[in-house]
Amino acid sequence: MDQLTEQSFAILRHDGRTSFSDIARQLDTNRASIAKRINPLLQSGDIRIIAAVHPRLLGLHVLAHLSIQTEGDAGQLAERICQLNSPVFVSERTGKYQLISELHTTTMAELHDEIRAIRACEGVVDVQVLVYERTLKSFFLGEEPALADLPIDSTDLKLMELLQQDGRMGYAELAEAVDLSISGCRTRINRLTETGAMRIGLMRQRTDMTSHLTFGFGFITQGDLEPLVRLIDEQAGVEFMARTIGRFDFVSTISFPTLGEFNDFVAALRGLAGVTSLETWLHARIHKERYQHSLHRIREGAAVLADRAAVAAP
Known part of the structure; x- marks a missing residue:
């Protein structure tokens, strides 16, 4: 993949609704050069532009990371x-634990039930659980926004649902679908993205992991976390960072174009005084990567909002 395509990807990852004309201006080229690179990849499904809604906005307050030790065919168990x-998120990984899964649930009780279901699967030997205390960065979403006072109604939820299917859907089409003016529709979408409740960006098809190496990192730390956070945040391929409760204090996911760059980064990590233990693993095959949530979660969110409105009504 050429440099212009990769640079276009970087812009669309940050804002998936950036026009081809704006991308061309930023990269000092013409619109046709961008369109001929991006449109075929969108049409083939190699890339998608989708909205990611912050899980806590949908009532998913418990986020957890599972390391799963297996016997037998790990790929079948992953499916x-x-x-x-x-x-x-579900992937096959290297090391003692053959699978990684990230779970989003409404309550600790639901998480407990899901873990029990996984433990009951044939081939599962052990499950180690980390609970995310705070997400600092994810593939689409930045640090957790303050959502408590963000007014969300059924129209906002409908817009989220539509943008999860096609993040580049035009304002006119969106406005017609939710019975708003184009300017009203644009205002709502800008509010959702500017507050961090929703992010619209590019997602690559990652079943083929030959073009890059995606590594997970688990840290046990002491003292100030800021130098570690700063070092990770400076990496071009950082996808995820979170403070955790469990066998690690902090986890991260970072992609590297070469093994040499991974080795250099690990050496820098080991030089930090606050890192007392570091474990790494390679995501060898990603089976599931869903940054947009199931549509039923959004519909459930709409029902919850309707119930709250009914209770609040005089």
């Missing part, structure tokens, strides 16, 4: 785990 309700 079974993908069928459960709460996993948003």
Whole structure:
């Protein structure tokens, strides 16, 4: 993939609704050069532009990371785990634990039930659980926004649902679907993205992991976390950072174009005084990566909002 395509990807990852003309201006080229690179990839499904709604906005208050030790065919077991309700990420990995899964649930009780279901799967030997205390960065979303006072109504939820299917849907089409003016529709979408409740960006098809190496990092730390956070945040391929409760204090996911760059980064990490232990693993095959949430979660959110409105009514 040429440099112009990769640079276009970087812009669309930050804002998936950036026009081809704006991308061309930023990269000092013409619109046709951008369109001929991006349109075929959108049409083939190699890339998608989708909205990611912050999980806590949908009532998903418990986020967890599972390391799963298996026996037998790890790939078949991964596919079974993908069928459960709460996993948003499932991958085969290197090391003692053969699978990684990230779960988003409404309550600790729901998380408990999902873990029990995974433990009951044939081939599961052990499950180690980390609960995310605070997400600092994810593939689409930045640090967790303050959502408590953000007014969300059924129209906002409908816009989220539509943009999860096609993040580049035009304002006129969106406005017609939700019975708003174009300017009203644009205002609502800008409010959702500017507050961090929703992000619209590019997602690559990652079933083929030959073009880059995606590594997970688990840290046990002491003292100030700021130097570690700053070092990770400076990496071009950082996808995820979170403070956790469990066998690690902090986890991160970072992609590297070469093994040499990974080795250099690990050496820098080991030089930090606050890192007392570091474990790394390679995501060898990603089975599921869903940054947009199932549509039923949004519909449930709409029902919750309607119930709240009914209770609040005099």
